[in-house]
Amino acid sequence: MSNTKEIIARNVFFLSAIASAVMILAILVLMIALGIPLFKAGNFLAIWTGPWAPHKGLYGIWPMISGTLWIALLATALCMPLSLGASFVITSLGGPRLRRMLGTMVRFMTGIPTVIYGFVGIFLLVPLVREGIGGPGMCVLTAGMVLAILISPTMILFVTDSLLAVDLSYVQAAKALGANRVQRLLYVMVPRATGGMAAGIILALGRALGDTLIALMLAGNAIQAPRALLEPARTLTAHVALVKAADFDSLEFRSIFACGIVLYLFATTATVAVRVMLRKREVPT
Amino acid sequence: MQEVLEKLAVFLSWTMTLVLCLCLSIFLIYLLIKGLPSFGAELIFGKAEPLKVLLGQARVFDGIFPAMVGTFFLVLLSAVLALPVGVCSGIYLAEYASPVMKKLFGSLFDILAGIPSIVIGLFGFSLSIFLHNHFSDRFGPCLLISALSLAVLVIPYIVRSTQMSLEELPSDIRRTALALGATRLQNIAYVLIPNALSGISSGLFLAIGRCAEDTAVILLTGVVATAGVPSSLLSQYEALPFYIYYISSQYSNPAELSNGYGACLVLLGICSVLFMFAYGLKKHLSYRTLYRV
Amino acid sequence: MKKALFQIFVISSIFSLLVAPCFGEALQDFEGQEGTIKIAGGTAHISVMKEAAKQIMTRYKDIVVTVAGGGSGLGIKQVGEGLVDIGNSGRKPKPEEIEKYKLKMFKWAIDGVGVVVNPANKVQSLTKNQLKDIFSGKIDNWSVLGGVKHAITVYTRDEASGTRAVFWKKALDKENISTKALFVPSNGAMKTAIANDPYAIGYVSVGHMDETVAPVALDGVTPTLDNVKSGQYKIARGLYSNTKSDPSGLTLLFINYLFSSEGQKIALEKGFIPVK
Numbered sequence: 001m002s003n004t005k006e007i008i009a010r011n012v013f014f015l016s017a018i019a020s021a022v023m024i025l026a027i028l029v030l031m032i033a034l035g036i037p038l039f040k041a042g043n044f045l046a047i048w049t050g051p052w053a054p055h056k057g058l059y060g061i062w063p064m065i066s067g068t069l070w071i072a073l074l075a076t077a078l079c080m081p082l083s084l085g086a087s088f089v090i091t092s093l094g095g096p097r098l099r100r101m102l103g104t105m106v107r108f109m110t111g112i113p114t115v116i117y118g119f120v121g122i123f124l125l126v127p128l129v130r131e132g133i134g135g136p137g138m139c140v141l142t143a144g145m146v147l148a149i150l151i152s153p154t155m156i157l158f159v160t161d162s163l164l165a166v167d168l169s170y171v172q173a174a175k176a177l178g179a180n181r182v183q184r185l186l187y188v189m190v191p192r193a194t195g196g197m198a199a200g201i202i203l204a205l206g207r208a209l210g211d212t213l214i215a216l217m218l219a220g221n222a223i224q225a226p227r228a229l230l231e232p233a234r235t236l237t238a239h240v241a242l243v244k245a246a247d248f249d250s251l252e253f254r255s256i257f258a259c260g261i262v263l264y265l266f267a268t269t270a271t272v273a274v275r276v277m278l279r280k281r282e283v284p285t
Numbered sequence: 286m287q288e289v290l291e292k293l294a295v296f297l298s299w300t301m302t303l304v305l306c307l308c309l310s311i312f313l314i315y316l317l318i319k320g321l322p323s324f325g326a327e328l329i330f331g332k333a334e335p336l337k338v339l340l341g342q343a344r345v346f347d348g349i350f351p352a353m354v355g356t357f358f359l360v361l362l363s364a365v366l367a368l369p370v371g372v373c374s375g376i377y378l379a380e381y382a383s384p385v386m387k388k389l390f391g392s393l394f395d396i397l398a399g400i401p402s403i404v405i406g407l408f409g410f411s412l413s414i415f416l417h418n419h420f421s422d423r424f425g426p427c428l429l430i431s432a433l434s435l436a437v438l439v440i441p442y443i444v445r446s447t448q449m450s451l452e453e454l455p456s457d458i459r460r461t462a463l464a465l466g467a468t469r470l471q472n473i474a475y476v477l478i479p480n481a482l483s484g485i486s487s488g489l490f491l492a493i494g495r496c497a498e499d500t501a502v503i504l505l506t507g508v509v510a511t512a513g514v515p516s517s518l519l520s521q522y523e524a525l526p527f528y529i530y531y532i533s534s535q536y537s538n539p540a541e542l543s544n545g546y547g548a549c550l551v552l553l554g555i556c557s558v559l560f561m562f563a564y565g566l567k568k569h570l571s572y573r574t575l576y577r578v
Numbered sequence: 579m580k581k582a583l584f585q586i587f588v589i590s591s592i593f594s595l596l597v598a599p600c601f602g603e604a605l606q607d608f609e610g611q612e613g614t615i616k617i618a619g620g621t622a623h624i625s626v627m628k629e630a631a632k633q634i635m636t637r638y639k640d641i642v643v644t645v646a647g648g649g650s651g652l653g654i655k656q657v658g659e660g661l662v663d664i665g666n667s668g669r670k671p672k673p674e675e676i677e678k679y680k681l682k683m684f685k686w687a688i689d690g691v692g693v694v695v696n697p698a699n700k701v702q703s704l705t706k707n708q709l710k711d712i713f714s715g716k717i718d719n720w721s722v723l724g725g726v727k728h729a730i731t732v733y734t735r736d737e738a739s740g741t742r743a744v745f746w747k748k749a750l751d752k753e754n755i756s757t758k759a760l761f762v763p764s765n766g767a768m769k770t771a772i773a774n775d776p777y778a779i780g781y782v783s784v785g786h787m788d789e790t791v792a793p794v795a796l797d798g799v800t801p802t803l804d805n806v807k808s809g810q811y812k813i814a815r816g817l818y819s820n821t822k823s824d825p826s827g828l829t830l831l832f833i834n835y836l837f838s839s840e841g842q843k844i845a846l847e848k849g850f851i852p853v854k
Contacts, residue, residue: 005468005470006468006469006470009470009473010377010381012373013373013374013376013377013380013381014377014381016369016370016371016373016374016377017373017374017377017378017382017390017444019370019374020370020371020374020394020397020440020441020444021390021393021394021397023397023437023440024393024394024396024397024400026408027400027404027405027408027437030408030411030412031404031407031408031411034411051757054737055737063757081297081301082301082304082305084298084301085297085298085299085300085301085302085305086298086301086302086305088294088298089298089299089302093295093298093299094302102302105306105309107560107561107564108557108560108561109309110560111494111498111556111557111559111560111561112553112556112557113497113498113500113526113552113553113556114498114500115498115500115526115529115530115533115552116316116529116549116552116553117312118530118533119529119530119532119533119545119546119549120312120315120316120549122533122534123319123533124311124312124315126774127774130775130777134729135729136729136731136760136775136777137731137775138760149305149308149309149312152305182291182294182295183291186291186294206399209401210399210400210401210402210403210404211401212401212402212403212500212501212504213500213501213530217530217533217534220760220761221760221761222757222758222759222760222761223757223761224757224758231758232758232760234761237401237403237501240403240404240406240407240505241403241501241504241505242736242761242763243736252737256407257407260403260404260407263400263401263403263404264400264401264404267396267399267400267401267404268396268399268400270399271392271395271396271398271399272392272396274395275392275395341639342639344635344636344639346632346635346636414659417659417660417661418659422660425616425661425662426661509618509644509645509646510624510628510645510646510647511627511628511631511643511644511645511646512642512644512645513635513642513643513644516614516642520614520642520644521616521644521646534762534763534764534766534767534770534771535764535766535767535769535770536770537625537766537769537770
């Protein structure tokens, strides 16, 4: 009797896992299936590399791919010094109380809703950039700055974790040899944690690539590949959010599935890269 | 030379930390200054009487009550949908899966956790159109579709937290009941799960917090500017994060804008409480679920 | 329990008796009805739709009216697909759209589309050619037009927008809009964006204009309600509410309400020209 129960339970658990896993593939398959009319309609290459001009029948998503890369890379670049600095203070430089406080602050930051960053960005940062630096205010720079703050907890938590996971015996050996805190951090911990740190940076980049609201609210959504930090841009994510307005059967609408596929690939690449890096330098949990 | 480099590294680290703290403080202070004045019953209930609204006798038009109720139902529904599947998958991964399966499922869930929420929103939207065209006219973007999509979004967190908190259990807890003759299932149900409860609930809180703050998914799956309190699973609804997004770009008067700041504070309060609660329950485990693949 | 219900009944009936004279005929037709009316599409309509929804929902607790934006293109498509009951559009649906979806159109107000700038901007009059050059990006600094020395920020709407369609056809004579233009999702968002950006230029439904933005005279004619009414200002359009085939039930009542004296009064209050 209890044997049947066992088998049933086992299967229920297994099926749940299968069901959730199938979702992941279903999402990709659905997007490819729905994007097919677009791929068939014209020059396949032009979808990825061409301009966006619906009234001329051009549905290239290159401006959006370029906008996404600009904003996400800028955000990651801005976030790196912030996060590495904060991680160094949290892991070695700060005193015990400060470390605890900073740790709590970073965890608190993970709970701040994206839309609120965007809201404050619109009313506080956009006018500052417009008057102080120039341009329309809603631009790659503004979105990149806010996004950098948004992704910083991801990077900090990850980098901190990998620094703290360095085998204590190395650190103590260095201490015995007379290395001070800074030296232990820079010459012992950091070199041994590079894999984990790189993984943290890529994970944060993945978040930046996938974020919708910040770019939608702060980057201006212009349909052009940006050429400067003060120019407006539209990300793939924002494009998906905006073009839902169009006709379901139209090629214009189908183009958002191309955006979805690109985003999916970006995200998956980032995830796989993180896993590979962590395997190289396994961080004990 | 080396000494200079070390000093520079220390100096830069402190400066950067300071910059980060400064950004966060400016952000929070600005929000408080702008939001606190609008804080009060009127922010939530507008000009309607709170008691009447709560009893369902009056409707709110210029307050955030419908959006709060919408978010509440959305979160509740997503949690109800995601929890059983997530916990069961987590149990499978921790207790039954072979190493190969573990690895395979592990990577799949990592990928799912990394997929941008707008893509999941797009999936939900396509699903609703599919249901509309092939099953019933009554389907369309709605509360149920949004909750389903959000459930997909947060399942990885629940799976991860369940799996990790089960795997974390020391082997003496794991073996005692088995040694006394309990079956594997009994052991899981009566010993392992109760012991892993704090980890699982911590994952649940994270998932709820994520559902409450997400805007991209609901943007595509049925949230609207005006809908009142949702009347059924198939109705469109209002939600707090969308309200904030909507106000940010199209407030029509200063009062609406200040309601927007108020709504920001409310949402920030809800989310930070949920997240801090999750971390309080199981500090290390929970943020690893969210920030580690 | 029974007593409490009775009390509520008494209080609410007294209340409704007191308030009843304020409501006219069309609203009373909703008496005893229940259900949901889903509205989406044109964003110029939203202010009127919201007010109408508020009037109906305040009085009748079993009726829910949901209002979403998305633009005229979306409104027409969604009502055609049966996703919503009423699809609004700020342009007349195209003949092929009418035929494909068997649309019934109800034009309940007239509106104009006017160019707006920030009130701080000194440039408040343009020729049509200047306007075209600004939107195509040929003129990119306000100093060229006698304003401050700062780059012009052009705001536009997406392809689904009826306001864009009308503006593009009647004001820009279908000439290009620069790819550098910033996008906003609705008339409300356009007004907010222009009000917050001192170097902005954009176009918005005349009904949405208020003191936070400054209308720009085009070839000497200012986009005001009066000029639209008199026909002097040419960039005008109707505001349509469309249904799939003949409306019935709640949807019909709602359309009727829009054409009733109260509905038309709401349209007037929100800055449009009622048709009746």
